[in-house]
Amino acid sequence: MLALVLRRLWQGAISILGASVIIFVISRLSGDPVVMLVPPDAPPSLIAEIRTQYGLDQPLVWQYLLFVGHALSGDFGNSYRWQMPALKLILDRLPATIQLAACGLLFSVALAVPIGVLSAVHRGGWIDRIGRIFAMLGQAMPAFWVGLLLILVFAVQLNWLPAFGHGTPAHVVLPAIALGWYPVAAQTRIVRSAMLDVLDSDHIRLSRALGTPERLIVWKYALRNAAVPLLTMLGVYFAAMLGGAFVVETIFAWPGVGRTVVEAVFSRDFPVVQAGVLFTSILFVLSNLLVDLSYGLVDPRIRDVR
Amino acid sequence: MKQWIIGLAAAASLAALPLAPAQAQSGTLTVGLGAEATVMDPTRSSAGVDQYFFGQMFEQLVRTDPDLKQINWLAESWALSEEGGKPVITVKIRPGVTFHNGDPVTSADFQYGMQRQQDPKLSRFSHLLNAVEAFEVIDNLSFRLRFKEGDGSFITSNLHLWAMPKRHIEKVGEEEYQRAPVGTGPWKFVSRTVKEELRLEAYEGYWNKQNRPAVKNLVIKIIPEDLTRVAAYKTGAIDWIDAVPPAATAEFAKLENTSTFTAVTGNNLFLNFNTHQPNSPFNDVRVRRAAAHAIDMDAIIKRVLFDQGERYAEIGRGTPGYDPDLKPYPYDPRRARALLAEAGHPRGFEVPCYNLTTPREPNIKEMGEAAYAYLSAIGIRCQIRQLEYGAWINLGRRDAPPEMDGIVSWMWSHGLPGDPGTPWLGHLHSYQAGKGLGSYSYTDNPEMDALLRQQQTTMDPVKREALLKQIARIKHDQVLGGLTTYRPMVTIAWRTSKVAFKPWPSPGFWRNFQEIGLK
Numbered sequence: 001m002l003a004l005v006l007r008r009l010w011q012g013a014i015s016i017l018g019a020s021v022i023i024f025v026i027s028r029l030s031g032d033p034v035v036m037l038v039p040p041d042a043p044p045s046l047i048a049e050i051r052t053q054y055g056l057d058q059p060l061v062w063q064y065l066l067f068v069g070h071a072l073s074g075d076f077g078n079s080y081r082w083q084m085p086a087l088k089l090i091l092d093r094l095p096a097t098i099q100l101a102a103c104g105l106l107f108s109v110a111l112a113v114p115i116g117v118l119s120a121v122h123r124g125g126w127i128d129r130i131g132r133i134f135a136m137l138g139q140a141m142p143a144f145w146v147g148l149l150l151i152l153v154f155a156v157q158l159n160w161l162p163a164f165g166h167g168t169p170a171h172v173v174l175p176a177i178a179l180g181w182y183p184v185a186a187q188t189r190i191v192r193s194a195m196l197d198v199l200d201s202d203h204i205r206l207s208r209a210l211g212t213p214e215r216l217i218v219w220k221y222a223l224r225n226a227a228v229p230l231l232t233m234l235g236v237y238f239a240a241m242l243g244g245a246f247v248v249e250t251i252f253a254w255p256g257v258g259r260t261v262v263e264a265v266f267s268r269d270f271p272v273v274q275a276g277v278l279f280t281s282i283l284f285v286l287s288n289l290l291v292d293l294s295y296g297l298v299d300p301r302i303r304d305v306r
Numbered sequence: 307m308k309q310w311i312i313g314l315a316a317a318a319s320l321a322a323l324p325l326a327p328a329q330a331q332s333g334t335l336t337v338g339l340g341a342e343a344t345v346m347d348p349t350r351s352s353a354g355v356d357q358y359f360f361g362q363m364f365e366q367l368v369r370t371d372p373d374l375k376q377i378n379w380l381a382e383s384w385a386l387s388e389e390g391g392k393p394v395i396t397v398k399i400r401p402g403v404t405f406h407n408g409d410p411v412t413s414a415d416f417q418y419g420m421q422r423q424q425d426p427k428l429s430r431f432s433h434l435l436n437a438v439e440a441f442e443v444i445d446n447l448s449f450r451l452r453f454k455e456g457d458g459s460f461i462t463s464n465l466h467l468w469a470m471p472k473r474h475i476e477k478v479g480e481e482e483y484q485r486a487p488v489g490t491g492p493w494k495f496v497s498r499t500v501k502e503e504l505r506l507e508a509y510e511g512y513w514n515k516q517n518r519p520a521v522k523n524l525v526i527k528i529i530p531e532d533l534t535r536v537a538a539y540k541t542g543a544i545d546w547i548d549a550v551p552p553a554a555t556a557e558f559a560k561l562e563n564t565s566t567f568t569a570v571t572g573n574n575l576f577l578n579f580n581t582h583q584p585n586s587p588f589n590d591v592r593v594r595r596a597a598a599h600a601i602d603m604d605a606i607i608k609r610v611l612f613d614q615g616e617r618y619a620e621i622g623r624g625t626p627g628y629d630p631d632l633k634p635y636p637y638d639p640r641r642a643r644a645l646l647a648e649a650g651h652p653r654g655f656e657v658p659c660y661n662l663t664t665p666r667e668p669n670i671k672e673m674g675e676a677a678y679a680y681l682s683a684i685g686i687r688c689q690i691r692q693l694e695y696g697a698w699i700n701l702g703r704r705d706a707p708p709e710m711d712g713i714v715s716w717m718w719s720h721g722l723p724g725d726p727g728t729p730w731l732g733h734l735h736s737y738q739a740g741k742g743l744g745s746y747s748y749t750d751n752p753e754m755d756a757l758l759r760q761q762q763t764t765m766d767p768v769k770r771e772a773l774l775k776q777i778a779r780i781k782h783d784q785v786l787g788g789l790t791t792y793r794p795m796v797t798i799a800w801r802t803s804k805v806a807f808k809p810w811p812s813p814g815f816w817r818n819f820q821e822i823g824l825k
Contacts, residue, residue, distance in 0.1 A: 031700050037352050040732035041717075043433050043742035044705075049426040081344045081352065082500070083484065093501065151537045163537040164529050166502060253529040255501035268696055 012285035023066050032270035077271035086271035090279050097256035101241035104173045107180035116191025135188040138181030147178035147251040162210040164253040175252040183237050194226035235291030239284035331508045333824040334523040337546035338535050341527040346487045348423045348468045350432045361812035363488035367465045371813050374624045374723045388648045393453040393765050403513040405471040407493035413449040417441045419470035456763035462725040466815050492518050503527050520823025546800040552612035552668045555797045563803040570793045572722040572814045578714050578788035587655055592784035596645035598635035601680040610672050615792040620778035622793045624723040627774025642684040654685020658712035664695045667794050674715040678702050702746045704737040721814020727761050734787030749787045
């Protein structure tokens with residue numbers, strides 16, 4: 001097990017290093033950040049001064065090595081725009097993003113599991129069809145549109161929930177729905193397909209033959225087995241939500257990392273982009289690692305193969 | 307000593323302002339802004355949006371009042387004079403002004419403020435004080451600024467200097483000061499959560515007892531999405547809303563218990579032509595005039611901008627150099643086609659048309675597309691290329707490739723009421739590498755260059771006004787440095803049943819809470 005953990009950590013470190021190179025190069029391909037920081041009449045001496053201040057006058061390779069060296073000690077440099085440590089800017093926003101992603105994931109699972117189970121149990125019936133249509137709606141409607149609809153209905157018309165902001169449990173409800181609805185269709189398909197396989201298996205047939213109540217068979221014996229593939233995917237979904245919450249964060253004025261990083265991309269605020277993307281990469285790698293490990297724990301065959 | 311102007315701004319003194327009755331400061335007001343400042347220190351500002359925050363806490367020697375007239379503020383009086391052929395500004399500071407920590411404001415604080423502004427490590431506008439040769443402290447409440455040469459926009463830029471608490475910054479250090487700024491303004495800093503909110507408290511020791519907030523606490527919420535901001539207002543989560551989306555302004559005007567205020571933002575939009583490359587069709591003034599006659603800007607303002615724009619000819623209303631006799635080119639497609647044919651393009655021509663798509667100005671992308679469609683209709687066939695802000699800046703700048711080879715939607719901003727002098731040096735003066743001149747210019751006109759440099763060093767407001775008008779007339783006639791299109795307008799709204807509000811610009815934007823209170 002320890003060997004598996006170490007191997008995965010090593011692979012994760014390589015992935016993060018790769019991500020650091022990609023984000024470093026791509027961010028610099030977007031152009032010169034200094035021209036966006038100075039007024040049009042700024043003399044070249046001022047532009048040169050700022051370039052020196054941020055080390056942008058150094059060769060690109062040297063800039064990268066400095067970035068990696070500093071990053072290893074937790075220094076991602078100062079944001080060009082915010083003029084504060086980029087790492088602090090990201091870390092301060094991280095809890096809000098994790099909260100939103102976790103709630104979004106919880107919402108999607110809470111919908112996908114019953115819909116998937118009921119669809120499998122009533123395969124081809126109207127419950128199956130309606131369930132899958134509902135799940136598909138989330139994928140068919142873009143998050144910004146869902147978010148705005150939710151605000152109009154539940155905040156403006158019904159006045160049940162706040163339209164924006166962060167701080168109380170009520171604030172997370174609408175953003176979590178807007179974020180979590182999209183993966184419901186895919187998760188439903190995973191649960192439904194796994195349930196269909198399990199429900200056709202020998203041990204379920206045996207349980208039925210022994211007269212075990214159907215509810216117990218479906219929701220306990222079959223679901224426990226069918227949940228394994230979904231659990232495997234949850235890490236990926238969680239990581240995707242961490243990185244993809246930008247639209248929802250903007251609509252609901254949610255103070256998260258996604259919004260911070262995307263705004264930094266547009267203003268060529270390299271330190272913030274680098275810190276944000278690297279931290280999202282680390283979370284992505286860690287969540288996949290956790291899933292891999294949990295998969296190994298659940299199924300010893302996989303652990304042995306590795 | 308030759309005395310040019312004594313107490314220039316005293317003509318519009320505080321006593322002339324409509325006075326708000328002094329009210330007890332209590333309660334909390336929550337407002338919603340669409341954009342967020344990045345820094346809260348005027349010295350470190352790099353964008354106009356920063357003024358949304360620091361404008362509440364910091365003040366200058368002079369400022370613009372709600373009628374966009376320059377008035378004395380932290381300066382009790384000031385005078386422009388000349389010594390040895392060089393300009394001198396002598397300032398007397400208003401007595402009794404204190405910082406939020408209780409320290410009195412003295413000449414040393416302005417001197418310190420200027421030193422910080424001149425430091426390129428701190429300020430991205432350090433070059434704006436290049437003309438100042440020396441800061442002489444006369445006594446605690448008066449000082450003298452000596453200039454190497456005239457600086458035309460120094461006066462219209464509210465004398466540039468900010469009151470910065472020297473003793474406090476030296477005591478707490480830069481890092482702590484950036485976290486918790488201290489100024490002289492009506493609001494003092496309480497807390498800030500980036501991407502979320504700024505909390506301020508009315509400063510009890512504020513010097514101006516007449517024009518001050520009548521509410522104890524102010525919470526500024528950041529809500530970037532337009533429709534969410536509107537929803538927040540409708541649900542009562544905020545009682546004052548910034549930047550009502552253009553499409554919703556008519557609805558807000560009809561809302562019960564709501565007042566709206568619409569004014570120009572200080573931004574000035576135009577279409578810039580490449581009149582620099584030898585083969586550019588826009589080298590011919592007839593083609594530029596054809597373009598000017600081709601666009602029905604009134605229709606675009608009405609239909610695309612929902613009336614949230616104001617046409618202008620070179621210089622907008624209220625801005626130094628504004629000439630009411632200068633009118634925008636009328637929409638006349640027939641005349642436009644004739645001019646194009648006269649210039650040797652009876653079948654028209656194709657040209658790259660670069661369109662800015664920033665969310666900074668509402669509907670700017672659609673406005674550009676509409677303008678380019680009008681140009682295409684008379685034969686200037688636009689191949690529209692959309693550009694995000696960064697790519698747009700790159701394209702416009704002359705000191706790095708690629709070169710703008712057609713038409714680009716461009717803009718300049720100098721706050722309110724604004725001053726065209728400095729922006730014109732950027733996009734109307736010919737490009738001169740290494741001198742900060744013509745950094746965004748695709749125009750080469752020696753006569754214009756000479757006039758622009760003259761206005762740059764002319765400090766006498768009367769002479770400068772005449773020069774600006776002269777430049778504007780030539781610019782307009784020759785359609786040089788671009789075709790002016792419109793000045794965007796912003797609508798703000800507040801709940802009249804709860805909020806009393808008088809809009810003040812600070813120093814260039816309308817998101818200022820100088821006079822606001824709860825009913």
